Amino acid sequence: MLLSHLRDQLQRLEVEGLLRHRRIVEGSQDAHVKIDGRRLVSFCSNDYLGLASHPVLVAAAREGAERHGVGAGASHLVIGHNLAHHQLEKKLADFVGLPQALLFSTGYMANLGVVTALAARDDELFADKLNHASLNDAALLSRAKLRRYPHLDMQELGKQLAASQARTKIVLSDAVFSMDGDLAPVPELVALCERHNSWLLLDDAHGFGVLGQEGGGVLSHFNVHSPRIIYMGTLGKAAGVFGAFVAGEKEIIQTLIQRSRTYIYTTATPPLLAHTLLKSLDLIRTESDRRLRLAELIALFKNRLRLGHWRLLPSQTPIQALIIGEVRATVEISSALADEGILVPAIRPPTVPQGTARLRISLSAGHTAEDVERLVNALHKLEQKI
Numbered sequence: 001m002l003l004s005h006l007r008d009q010l011q012r013l014e015v016e017g018l019l020r021h022r023r024i025v026e027g028s029q030d031a032h033v034k035i036d037g038r039r040l041v042s043f044c045s046n047d048y049l050g051l052a053s054h055p056v057l058v059a060a061a062r063e064g065a066e067r068h069g070v071g072a073g074a075s076h077l078v079i080g081h082n083l084a085h086h087q088l089e090k091k092l093a094d095f096v097g098l099p100q101a102l103l104f105s106t107g108y109m110a111n112l113g114v115v116t117a118l119a120a121r122d123d124e125l126f127a128d129k130l131n132h133a134s135l136n137d138a139a140l141l142s143r144a145k146l147r148r149y150p151h152l153d154m155q156e157l158g159k160q161l162a163a164s165q166a167r168t169k170i171v172l173s174d175a176v177f178s179m180d181g182d183l184a185p186v187p188e189l190v191a192l193c194e195r196h197n198s199w200l201l202l203d204d205a206h207g208f209g210v211l212g213q214e215g216g217g218v219l220s221h222f223n224v225h226s227p228r229i230i231y232m233g234t235l236g237k238a239a240g241v242f243g244a245f246v247a248g249e250k251e252i253i254q255t256l257i258q259r260s261r262t263y264i265y266t267t268a269t270p271p272l273l274a275h276t277l278l279k280s281l282d283l284i285r286t287e288s289d290r291r292l293r294l295a296e297l298i299a300l301f302k303n304r305l306r307l308g309h310w311r312l313l314p315s316q317t318p319i320q321a322l323i324i325g326e327v328r329a330t331v332e333i334s335s336a337l338a339d340e341g342i343l344v345p346a347i348r349p350p351t352v353p354q355g356t357a358r359l360r361i362s363l364s365a366g367h368t369a370e371d372v373e374r375l376v377n378a379l380h381k382l383e384q385k386i
């Protein structure tokens, strides 16, 4: 009975074209990957700077393992907090220009940890409707009242904040929207939070390492400063490794250490990863030609693409969303591209709103101009055919 119920649900997903499959990558993550023995160009990963298999980082991981072993052994509060973690936290705080930073295992856990530590039943959260799933889940888990505002609608957010009587308010927003590629209006968000005495949790999963002069992220991009900002950056995307961190005022970080359940009740990440990330931050800063190349590839893609009825969302980031609309057509296009050796993920509801199924193209400094030309030509051909 139980099994047949699951079987029915899975079958329904299959019929609707919503069943998800995993591809098995042989070897390392790069702009070019090997799958089923075939080499394909991938526009799927969040490794925007092409650091995930950088030889310097591979060597650092080896050195980190030799120095610190492979397992952390316990949570940070028990005995798992290693010198490498501690040094990385200092360096991350400096990197994003905030007083203190705290490492988390993943961005998902960091978002849960911040919101549940700071907000409870009588508090109020304000969230952009297109925020990442982890921010929505964090809000639910906190039991605080959740109000969602239309994407980027600062006027509506201002009204909601003004109407709130809650003692603790937190505005939650992606800095770069993960399925759209556009930026949150961070200076306006900060101004509203100052006016209405609210915290601002900025999820910069896709801006850290990519935006700003030296890859310092969205705060450096907009040159904003405020003690109300709680910054969350991830380390498995542009930084090429794994993990996440939260940065902000010392009182915030101290509170998270005392109260964040996703920080307290979990094993620390292997210190060898922290050791590797120290090197990754150096590369993000010093190899700025990677950011330049990425910017050139984004410009090339946008300049070459000529669309009839498909629609490219406005984005200055490496996330370029091509809206197809219908689920089945989107999956078909994605698989036709794969047949040509080009991997682009079809993003479907519930990840994105109904009727906005899309190809999510992510560009990387690891791509060549020829890779981008190949993608554009294949898209032109397919749009005429379908």
Ligand SMILES: *Cc1c(COP(=O)(O)O)cnc(C)c1O
Binding pocket: 105, 106, 107, 108, 109, 132, 134, 174, 178, 203, 205, 206, 234, 235, 236, 243, 244
């Ligand atoms: C990827 C992502 C996360 C989760 O980060 P992980 O380290 O992969 O768990 C959180 N927020 C946004 C916007 C993301 O894109």
